[in-house]
Amino acid sequence: MSEVVYEETATMIAAGELQSFVPFGREHCRNHPNAFNLQLRELQPASELWSSDGAAGLVGSLQEVSLQEREKECWQLRKGCMGVKEEEEVDFEDELYTAGNVVVWSKGSRLQASSVYKAFTVDSPVQQALWCNFTIPDNDKDEEDVEHTVCIVQSNCINIHSVTGKDFLSPLPFQQNMFRITVTHFFLIYREPLPTVFSMLHPLDEIAPVVCKHTGSHVQYLSDCTMKIVFTCCQPSIVVSYDTLQGTHAVWALRKVTNDECSTVLRCSTEPAGRPLGLMSSSFLSPHLRNISRLDSPGGNSRHSGVCFLLLWLSPSRAHSPGMAAPSFSGAARFNASFHSPSPRGHHDVLSSPHSTINETILMPEMEPIIPVLCMEQLWSEAITAGSQREMSSQASKVFLTSDLCENSYLCFLVESHQQLRCVKFIESNDTSQLIFPSVTTIPAKDAEPLQVQCSLKPTYSHGSKSVLLVHILAARFFIIVMLYFSVTLTGMRDTPTKHQESSFLEDYSHHQATLCIQSLRDPVCNRVTLVGLIVLSGHQTTTSSMFNWYHSTPLFPHFLLLLGHNVIKYTFLQAVLVKWYNIYNAPGGLSVHAEWSLFVTCFMTLMGYNTERLTWTQNLHFEVPLSPVIAAKKARPSDGGSDEVSDKKMELLSLLKLDSSAPLFPYIPSLFYVLHLLYQELQLDELQRARASSLVCLLQQLARDLHLEEYVDLYWRDYPSLMSGFTESCFIDQTLIDEMQRSSVLTPEPPCVFSWLSSCLRGEDRQPFPHLPGICQRTRLLVLSYALYVGGDENATSTDVSKYLVKLCAGVNLYASLDTKLVVKTTKSTNFCFSSWPGFTLKDLDSVPFGVALPIREAIYRCREQPCSDWSEKVCLLIGRQDLTKQAHKTTLAKSKTSVSSGISLEPPASTEADEEEDGMSDIIQEVTGLIWSQDLRVQEVRRLLQSSRPVRVSVVQLPEVSDHEYIEEKENKLLQLCQRTMALPVGRGLFTLFSYQPVLTEPLPVPKLNLTGRAPPRNTMVDLNSGNIDVPPNMTSWPSFHNGVAAGLKIAPASQVDSAWIAYNKPKSPELANEYAGFLMALGLNGHLTKLATLNIHDYLTKGHEMTSIGLLLGVSSAKLGSMNMSVTRLLGIHIPALLPPTSTELDVPHNVEVAAVIGIGLVYQGTGHRHNAEVLLSEIGRPPGPEMEYCTDRESYSLAAGLALGMVCLGHGSNLIGMTDLNVPEQLYQYMVGGHRRAQAGANRERHKSPSYQIKEGDTINVDVTCPGATLALAMIYLKTNNRSIADWLKPPDTWFLLDFIKPEFLLLRTLARCIIMWDEILPNTEWVKSNIPQVRKYTSIHTLAPGTFDPSEDINMETMTQAQDYITAGACMALGLRFAGSANSDAFDCLYEFARNFMKIMSFAGTSTGFYNLQTGLSMILLAMSMVMAGTGNLKVLQLCRFFHKRTGGEMNYGFHMAHHMALGMLFLGGGRYTLSTSNSAIAALLCALYPHFPAHSTDNRYHLQALRHLVVLAAEPRLLVPVDVDSLKPCYALLEVTYKETKWYEETTVELMAPTMLPELHLLKRVKVKGPRYWELSVDLSKETQNLKSILCRDGVLYVKLRAGQLPYKDDPQGWKSLVATTVSHRNSGFRAFKPEDISTFTSEPALISFAEFFCKATEEMKQVKDTLILFSAMLYECVTQECPEMLPTYIAIEQAVGALRRGDLLQTFPLWQLRLVVDMWDGRMMRGATNHHDTLLTSMFLPVMKNSVDVILDDWLRDAVYTLKQTHIPSFLESAHTRGNTHTRPHGNKHAVRRGKQVDDAAGM
Secondary structure (H helix, E strand, C coil), X not given: CCCCCCCCCEEEEECCEEECCCCHHHHHHHCCCCCCCCCHHHCCCHHHHHCCCHHHHHHHHHCCCXXXXXXXXXXXXXXXXXXXXXXXXXXXXXXXEEECCEEEEXXXXXXXXXXXXXXXXXXXXXXXXXXXXXXXXXCCCCEEEEEEEEEEECCCEEEEEECCCCEEEEECCCXXXXXXXXXXXXXXXXXXXXXXXXXXXXXXXXXXXXXXXXXXXXXXXXXXXXXXXXXXXXXXXXXXXXXXXXXXXXXEEEEECCHHHHHHHHHHHCCCCCECCEEECCCCCCCCCCCCCCCCCCCHHHXXXXXXXXXXXXXXXXXXXXXXXXXCCHHHHHHHHHHCCCECCCCCCCCCCCCCCEEEXXXXXXXXXXXXXXXXXXXXXXXXXXXXXXXXXXXXXXXXEEXXXXXXXXXXXXXXXXXXXXXXXEEECCCCCCEEEEEEEEEECCEEEEEECCCCCCCCCEECCEECEEEEECCCCEEEEEEXXXXXXXXXXXXXXXXXHHHCHHHHCCCCCEEEEEEEEEEEECCEEEEEEEEEECCEEEEEXXXXXXXXXXXXXXXHHHHHHCCCCCHHHHHHHHHHHHHHHCCCCCCCHHHHHHHHHHXXXXXXXXXXXXXXXXXXXXXXXXXXXXXXXXXXXXXXCCCHHHHHHHHHHHHCEECCCCCCCHHHHHHHHXXXXXXXXXXXXXXXXXXXXXXXXXXXXXXXXXXXXXXXXXXXXXXXHXXXXXXXXXXXXXXXXXXXXXXXXXXXXXXXXXXXXXXXXXXXXXXXXXXXCCCCCHHHHHHHHHHHHHCCCCCCCCCCCHHHCEEECCCCCCXXXXXXXXXXXXXXXXXXXXXXXXXXXXXXXXCCCCHHHHHHHHHHXXXXXXXXXXXXXXXXXXXXXXXXXXXXXXXXXXCEECCCEHHHCCCCCCCCCCCCHHHHCCCXXXXXXXXXXXXXXXXXXHHXXXXXXXXXXXXXXXXXXCCCHHHHHHHHHHHHHHHHHHHHHHHHHHHHHCCCCEECCCCCCCCCCCCCCCEEECCCCEEECCXXXXXXXXXXXXXXXXXXXXXXXXXXXXCCCCCCHHHHHHCCCCCHHHHHHHHHHHHHHHHCCCHHHCCHHHHHHHHHCCCHHHHHHHHHHHHHHCCCCCCHHHHHHHHCCCHHHCCCCCCCCCCCHHHHHHHHXXXXXXXXXXXXXXXXXXXXXXXXXCCCCECCCCXXXXXXXXXXXXXXXXXXXXXXXXXXXXXXXXXXXXXXXXXXXXXXXXXXXHHHHHCCCCECCCCCCCECCHHHHHHHHHHXXXXXXXXXXXXXXXXXXXXXXXXXXXXXXXXXXXXHHHHHHHHHCHHHCCCCHHHHHHCCCCCCCCCCHHHCCCCCXXXXXXXXHHHHHHHXXXXXXXXXXXXXXXXXXXXXXXXXXXXHHHHHHHHHHHHCCCCCCCHHHHHHHHHHHHHHHHHHCCCXXXXXXXXXXXXXXXXXXXXXXXXXXHHHHHHHHHHCHHHHCEEECCCHHHHHHHHHHCCCCCCCCCXXXXXXXXXXXXXXXXXXXXXXXEEEECCCCCECCEEEEEEECCXXXXXXXXXXXXXCEECCCHHHEEEEEECCCCECCEEEEHHHHHHHHHHHHHCCCEEEECECCCCCCCCCCCCCCCCHHHHHHHCCCCHHHHCCHHHHHHHXXXXXXXXXXXXXXXXXXXXXXXXXXXXXXXXXXXXXXXXXXXXXXXXXXXXHHHHHHHHHCCCCCCHHHHHHHHHHHHHXXXXXXXXXXXXXXXXXXXXXXXXXXXXXXXXXXXXXXXXXXXXXXXCCHHHHHHHHCCCHXXXXXXXXXXXXXXXXXXXXXCC
């Protein structure tokens, strides 16, 4: 007895070749660490086993393998759907392999080897693995995103891994082998007893029970112990179940449960208990149930790519203790508990099955039930027949979907026990709300699988008269492979080998006798299926699975199938045709492409009634090499010396051949002929298919000749005169039968010719609609509509006027209702076109269109390429050949991370020269961009030097002889302390300089540069420290500087970075010394928008720590992130820190004063611009909040009042007098009282009780303390009436016009009043010194205090000179500040010159010793003017401002305190904002942020927050906006220079203006612009119309301003050729020999990177020895190349060559067809039409040289010679009448046979000469 050995492999059978194949996952698991091995090293592929030495070796290598191990691995295949673009048709497979604890997801295709996409290893053996797609709602877009995942089922949990890297773990309250999972629109778990099916809509959701609804019954929980789920589907959303008792299948619709159904179920489950609910027993679910987790429909592509969820289906037999496997799974526990609660209604809360029994009683405490989400509604059920099913199970082992030729859908399920495939037809109802199942068809089958193929089928195994596989044809796209027989001898295939089997391994080992016993089919993917069976080899058996591939080699056959299916013939005849062809095609023996076509023509003509054995040309079809009918006829003649009489009789007999009228397709010959003619016209439009048109024309001429359609015969003669001259035979058809045939309604005597139609369109002639077959003549439709749009100029050609150009031949789907092709013709002047979404049509496809037909379309594309729109889609840009716009659609940024740069743009900083260079925190500035902006100097490096704080400072103190060493040390430390005041102020400016320049690595903490407060003393470089104790150092001196340092580090993070809550918490330092830095880091995350991702629990944790800095940073950061949102959660967070917002009876919280200030500002930020009444009322009262009660609110009151005023201004920002609902508050009057003083108003509401107790420390009485309230009230008034030009309010803020009143106002308040007045009167601000001086009051005899001469004023007047000078200086500073706000970010030269003049004047005054103003006041005014200059020149890096900042940076002694250093370095940071990528906006929100940040009272020392909270200085970030436009060369991906043309809108100050800027450049504010254009001639032009595409330009600027540009051919970048002297065009102009004669082909690589042009120049344009012999050809090719280079149209080179080749062939007289003449005619028609319309722009046309006129003249000469020769030939044969008939298209049957070729040629030449 022979030993049975099993070995499983998978063999792919493709194109007749049998190859060994194993699952890729198995190979991967061999080397996988910690993987379950399955002894895979002993398992070898079949090819290796067969190559062993005899059968003994094979048995020996397999005897260690057991069946038990084989059951532990499994795999499934599907068509690849991840990571493929819509326009790509990549045929690859996904494989999901499971073995032990390992799951391997791999990808592979025919053209590419398989590779691991993802691999997973879990803790316990994998029970099941499957693909699933979850939906994740997107609240911002009101859409749902799809999360593609792999679900790995273990004994007690489900691991869910998404392709984006997210991992989820869902515990299950069920024991091992108790459940089964499948994918549908929802994730379902099937389980018994109790509810057996659960759903999971998201990995983070709890499982929920599924309810069911039988036909005619109410909704109940699904708990039927006899029901098994055998199939699920996503589209449509259905579930197929099997009743194990009745033996029937049912179909259910799976949908969301309605509210009424949910209420009904919950009402039943929660009624009072009476008796316990028992558990229902059931049979164990078979673990061998197949396809439970696979979607095997041929439409699987849509379901795999659609949205799926998980369906959990549980096995019943071990569910005795639910919830024990995962007690933490609260949802399941609640559900089980609720269903074990006693109920008086027995089983009303679950589905009561008549087959269920009560076998157990469990009492559980009452718990809350889980609400069901999904409902299964019964749609159809099998009829219950006799009890034969009870004898054996009739459960379906496979279920899938398919459709037939008529688009009817079928649900097919295979019943193996009955050997039946049951096909249930289903259709949608009229309202598409439900499915209807009208009929069931049964097909005998052992096994079946659906395939997705395009045409005919090719069986792989055949033996004798038995076919192993029968293909049951239901559809044109989907076929079902039905297996009827089980065995075939593989050696039987050796009897009739094909060409493709030559490489088969069966030949090498033919001495082995192998028999394949096919057992089943599995894994259908597209047109491939796996055959699983036993190979019996030398008495041994091995299990094998082979890949079966269906294909067809004849490219025309798909068109024929579609032609026959378009209602041309009846469906029954169509089946007969397919069966007839199938039998002929599958005869033994291999077929070549030609033989296959010959067989098909023979079959097709036989079905039409022809006797193909009597026709000479059909007999010749059986030659392996296709012969010309002329040659074939000569071969058929026995000899030339035969009897002429016998030949005449033979020809007479052949001409009287009669068709069989009883043939199936005989009545349809006219219709079939016409649709084949249209297919012939379609093939003429494809260069790759045109060779097959010559094969088809033989059949067409025979049908036309027999149908007496002489015009059609004449057309075929004209197209192929040499080929048609050998066809003389005609078959006889009775005229009465012809009249009875079913003719097509559009079959006209005039044959449709697509070339003639296109030529008429080019000439502007009237033309009839061209016939069109939907689904077949797609290229005809596309080109006809394109000509109608471009040439005809009909804008509605693709929408309402389709019927004017195309006529549809058969009924079907309205193809034009959703036409994707759209060309919009603006005007003939602008010639703007929009090609939108040609399905699958690219420039590569256009190359296959004949050159004459394609030329108008190429010209349209060329015009679009010249003047495109920046918002066109990526597909359109790809079609028109604009790679720069295509790349633009990828949304690339320039922001760098530590390890990589996004999207492949490599912008690496230069190598550092110092070891600690990276520690300064400024290494992320993109050097290539800054190098282009400031290419003439090293100002960026100078800014880095000025703002670095990580290295010790240089302490230079000279030791005098009389100074002791101890005193010298103290002097150095005092010097260091002065320098530290500057060092501590640097981070504020550094944060602005590095703004949004870094993308962090989520696995690494954010690098924070040190704040180094040490020094080095020369010459020995000794360390100087402040911790020696020699001098007094202020306590907590570094607290706020550390905070600023943390903000500066956090502001580097770009808003587009991927930051999450875990990374934010990961950066929390362990050392308490770094807590202040982390607090600043949190604030920075809020300013760049990332703090919204911080979890609420983390926010609570930070606030409960009680760390003051952390609270300040967190509150300000959260508020900035929620700017103007009125977010309630943030409001509550801020409210608990503001006593005025708390109820009177609330517990008093010990909130630090600075935290209160930050919370008040936060309220203003969150409610900015909303006009919220309650908050406005509270903030208005808080401005004048009195001190107290008792000892509270006695210190730093100024900062709180200022914060309240700023917050009030932000809440009512820009509302002016339109404060809706606040009339009773009298906001302006109250603010004016706070500003000028007066009696305090009584506190209203809750504040009355709070402030009833007076302050024990401050006695203010009932008078308002204007020193506290004036700043806040002034700025609040300014922000409320910002830009309103309200003169009455502005007059309140005018400075007094008398010395007496002027003496009562603090100079600082004069600055604020002037600033407030000017920004209210926004439109009156002018950039000149006269306007600034106009704000100074004209006091009597007062002109300029600083230039007073003796005797210019009356000494008797009591005038305080200090008051006069201080007032003038502060008013001037306030006006300059307003000027800076008005022109912020504009780089206005007039404004800058004005401010720079005042800055120089102030510096001159400071140089005078003993000035009356005082150093502090002058320095304050100078600092504000410097800040104003920086605002105007923000982001520009102006050199003069940089020089001023560097001058003040060096001044560290005297009264230059911490606050002044902060102001100067803030100015430096704004000057280089974001490394030159950002600038300032002048929107209301930006002005409010600038007022908060640049408040003109800077801290005196590092801990000073009395007048203004230091953290608010960073709010300047809220005013920053990206406006830098950076051109990036699309080929080199490097930033470059490009010329921009910027057009300003017309305003009341200036007319519409156009300026030219060299990018990279900072654009003005977008609302001021009309258009931005990339100007030639160096680069391709691109125009952005701001009236339509503002959002598009904003998105470009937000992505680091990357604007891709493409260099034109013959041009060099501005960096390499600034003046343009080296370019190709300039070279040709400078030489006397203009044009292509001055062009050197060997230099072509310098000016273009097109490989086609470079290769052409290399091989055809160089004067080599061979080419010198054809000098004229060399000159011609050089001219072609020159045209392509200068016109930037390399795609025109094949057109030039084709035109030259056509003319050359015409000159030589070796044209065998008139196709080239047609193309020349189309080109000439286009040229003539253009000439008739008049001269056109040089840039609008492709053919502009003399090349085409020369070619046309050559053709005219040749055709004239032909015409003369033809006329002479006709005269010589004495048939002068034929010349006339040649012009009138006479009857061909009346002409003598001998002269027919001459007549045809004469007609051909005559028509061609008409060009």
